[in-house]
Amino acid sequence: MALIELREVTREYHMGDVEVRALRGVTLDIEAGEFVAIMGTSGSGKSTLMNTLGCLDRPTSGHYRLDGREVSTLGRDELAEIRNRTLGFVFQNFNLLARTSALENVELPLLYAGVPAAERHARAAAALERVGLGKRLDHTPSQLSGGQQQRVAIARALVGEPRVILADEPTGNLDSATSVEVMALLQALGRAGITVILVTHELDIAEYAARNIVMKDGQVISDIRREPVLAEVPA
Amino acid sequence: MNLLAVIRVAIRALLRNHLRSFLTALGIIIGVAAVIAMVSIGEGAKSRVEQSFAAMGTNLLVVRSGSSQMGGARGGFGSQPTLTWDDLKAIQTELSSVKYAAPELRGSQPLISEEQNWTTRVAGVTPDYLLLRNWRIASGSGLPEDPDSNAKVVVLGKTVVEKLFGAYSDPVGQIVRIRNVPFEVAGVLEAKGQSPMGDDYDDTALVPVRAYAEKLQGGLKKFIAGTIYVSSATGVPTSKAESDLNNLLRDRHRIRVGGEDDFNVRNLAEIASAQEESTKTLTTLLAAIAAVSLLVGGIGVMNIMLVSVTERTREIGVRMAVGARPRDILLQFLVEALVLALIGGLTGVVLGVTIAQQLSSSFGWPLLIRVDVVLLSVAVSAAVGVVFGLYPARKASQLDPIEALRYE
Numbered sequence: 001m002a003l004i005e006l007r008e009v010t011r012e013y014h015m016g017d018v019e020v021r022a023l024r025g026v027t028l029d030i031e032a033g034e035f036v037a038i039m040g041t042s043g044s045g046k047s048t049l050m051n052t053l054g055c056l057d058r059p060t061s062g063h064y065r066l067d068g069r070e071v072s073t074l075g076r077d078e079l080a081e082i083r084n085r086t087l088g089f090v091f092q093n094f095n096l097l098a099r100t101s102a103l104e105n106v107e108l109p110l111l112y113a114g115v116p117a118a119e120r121h122a123r124a125a126a127a128l129e130r131v132g133l134g135k136r137l138d139h140t141p142s143q144l145s146g147g148q149q150q151r152v153a154i155a156r157a158l159v160g161e162p163r164v165i166l167a168d169e170p171t172g173n174l175d176s177a178t179s180v181e182v183m184a185l186l187q188a189l190g191r192a193g194i195t196v197i198l199v200t201h202e203l204d205i206a207e208y209a210a211r212n213i214v215m216k217d218g219q220v221i222s223d224i225r226r227e228p229v230l231a232e233v234p235a
Numbered sequence: 236m237n238l239l240a241v242i243r244v245a246i247r248a249l250l251r252n253h254l255r256s257f258l259t260a261l262g263i264i265i266g267v268a269a270v271i272a273m274v275s276i277g278e279g280a281k282s283r284v285e286q287s288f289a290a291m292g293t294n295l296l297v298v299r300s301g302s303s304q305m306g307g308a309r310g311g312f313g314s315q316p317t318l319t320w321d322d323l324k325a326i327q328t329e330l331s332s333v334k335y336a337a338p339e340l341r342g343s344q345p346l347i348s349e350e351q352n353w354t355t356r357v358a359g360v361t362p363d364y365l366l367l368r369n370w371r372i373a374s375g376s377g378l379p380e381d382p383d384s385n386a387k388v389v390v391l392g393k394t395v396v397e398k399l400f401g402a403y404s405d406p407v408g409q410i411v412r413i414r415n416v417p418f419e420v421a422g423v424l425e426a427k428g429q430s431p432m433g434d435d436y437d438d439t440a441l442v443p444v445r446a447y448a449e450k451l452q453g454g455l456k457k458f459i460a461g462t463i464y465v466s467s468a469t470g471v472p473t474s475k476a477e478s479d480l481n482n483l484l485r486d487r488h489r490i491r492v493g494g495e496d497d498f499n500v501r502n503l504a505e506i507a508s509a510q511e512e513s514t515k516t517l518t519t520l521l522a523a524i525a526a527v528s529l530l531v532g533g534i535g536v537m538n539i540m541l542v543s544v545t546e547r548t549r550e551i552g553v554r555m556a557v558g559a560r561p562r563d564i565l566l567q568f569l570v571e572a573l574v575l576a577l578i579g580g581l582t583g584v585v586l587g588v589t590i591a592q593q594l595s596s597s598f599g600w601p602l603l604i605r606v607d608v609v610l611l612s613v614a615v616s617a618a619v620g621v622v623f624g625l626y627p628a629r630k631a632s633q634l635d636p637i638e639a640l641r642y643e
């Protein structure tokens with residue numbers, strides 16, 4: 001049994017009379033520990049797929065089993081709990097809370113998990129240490145570079161010890177050198193056993209992944225496994 | 236997510252926009268301060284009224300003689316003496332609903348001390364009269380205990396002492412001539428201040444009623460050329476004593492059913508309670524006006540919370556993405572509104588009490604802070620926070636996480 005099992009998942013949006021079919025029957029298995037890059041043209045349904053995988057959205061039809069549990073029919077509270085315990089998100093635009101320290105940003109998932117304050121601080125600090133920001137705990141997003149902000153966001157995604165990290169164009173707002181740093185971090189998480197799924201437009205970014213899925217018009221048109229390039233950060 | 240953490244997050248969010256938070260809270264601050272100050276003003280005014288009525292004597296009935304009739308002209312109450320000394324005895328002894336009954340013969344009389352002279356109200360009274368009218372003796376022994384005494388002694392009010400002997404003197408033992416009759420000063424009355432009608436209570440002198448009748452009124456006769464003051468017995472409503480009094484006097488004066496009274500009874504307790512009622516109405520009115528401003532403050536809270544929810548849509552999306560349930564978001568915004576309103580409420584209490592203090596010291600009445608009003612206004616501001624915070628908080632919690640994340 002795969003960690004993630006999608007079966008004939010569709011997602012339709014109704015905009016007045018127009019019906020947009022963002023996903024047209026996606027069937028996909030992702031095993032625990034896989035490092036997957038999803039590619040495709042703009043509007044092909046990558047973000048919609050990620051939102052579905054991330055339990056932010058529910059499919060119009062089809063089945064989504066996460067770790068053996070059918071989640072396509074769960075309520076808002078249960079989805080929130082899955083997002084909190086099983087998933088971690090990294091966004092293109094970082095989505096850190098403004099005027100809030102890095103430490104507090106990273107603590108956020110633990111806050112909703114009901115972790116006591118002392119443990120929260122310790123775990124958040126450790127997560128920031130892990131992404132190389134051990135000396136930037138008190139910095140607010142405006143005091144950090146884009147790459148640093150994205151690393152705070154990665155620390156936030158991993159602090160709750162999730163099974164899966166979902167990253168929608170995590171390098172979209174970063175220059176190529178910083179992108180490599182971020183990819184190196186994600187690869188490290190992959191080696192630590194976390195399943196990483198990312199969306200990218202850039203081929204060289206996709207090369208860091210062991211599996212490349214290409215989407216078109218709401219369907220998977222290619223799904224290949226390959227030997228990933230190792231992201232090396234110049235010393 | 237525990238409540239303490241929620242409160243901390245709320246306070247931090249409020250501090251992040253401290254000027255706006257303060258301005259929002261200001262509505263509540265002013266509302267609560269106004270309620271507390273207004274109620275305290277009302278209470279101060281009420282206690283003023285109560286004090287002056289207490290000085291006059293409560294549960295009082297005033298009995299006066301009837302009116303004279305000469306041809307077609309009617310003379311008004313007191314013009315025709317109809318009350319007798321025997322009537323007074325009967326009131327004192329026959330009515331169980333009456334506690335004290337005391338005569339008062341009164342007239343404006345010139346008083347002369349060694350150095351000065353002063354014309355004042357001189358009243359011939361009995362010792363019961365002092366109890367009835369809440370007069371206390373500040374110095375000296377007071378009037379003789381025997382109500383039938385005709386000793387030539389006088390008890391002076393504070394104003395009279397000042398006029399005849401100077402401000403800080405003790406005239407006990409000195410001689411004062413009233414209409415050239417020498418009276419020994421047997422005491423000084425404790426000061427009472429103003430009557431509800433604005434007269435000076437302390438501008439008076441009291442002598443034994445018999446001494447008054449014999450020396451100043453030209454002899455004791457059958458009728459009382461004055462007034463009878465009556466107080467109701469403890470636990471008996473003044474109205475009961477009043478009707479007993481009416482029945483007794485009608486009976487004694489042999490007035491037939493349907494016949495007009497030849498005397499008049501006035502109930503001062505009724506006047507006092509009417510006055511109190513009107514100050515109570517004033518207090519209520521002031522409090523109501525203040526409460527409206529509290530309501531306006533609440534609307535301010537709602538307004539700012541709505542703005543805040545819109546502004547922080549992205550933040551809400553992020554919180555939801557990392558695992559906040561709708562109820563966590565609801566609670567967060569609700570607590571924010573509550574904390575804002577409560578801080579406003581508590582600050583308002585401090586401000587209101589300060590204002591009340593200033594007012595009471597400048598008006599010279601006691602500082603009366605009603606604890607129930609303070610607690611109530613804090614509770615109301617908390618309720619205002621919850622009620623007016625609920626709609627924005629619900630709105631926030633119902634946001635779709637994807638749309639919230641995408642919000643620019």
Ligand SMILES: Nc1ncnc2c1ncn2[C@@H]1O[C@H](COP(=O)(O)OP(=O)(O)OP(=O)(O)O)[C@@H](O)[C@H]1O
Nearest residue numbers: 013015020021022041042043044045046047048049
């Ligand atoms: N909330 C929505 N309402 C209506 N249509 C939507 C909504 N979200 C997405 N769509 C439509 O669904 C389709 C897929 O959108 P999606 O965002 O998944 O594309 P994408 O592959 O992520 O594109 P991009 O590379 O530009 O990010 C698009 O046609 C889009 O217009």
Ligand SMILES: [Mg+2]
Nearest residue numbers: 046047048168
């Ligand atoms: Mg997209």
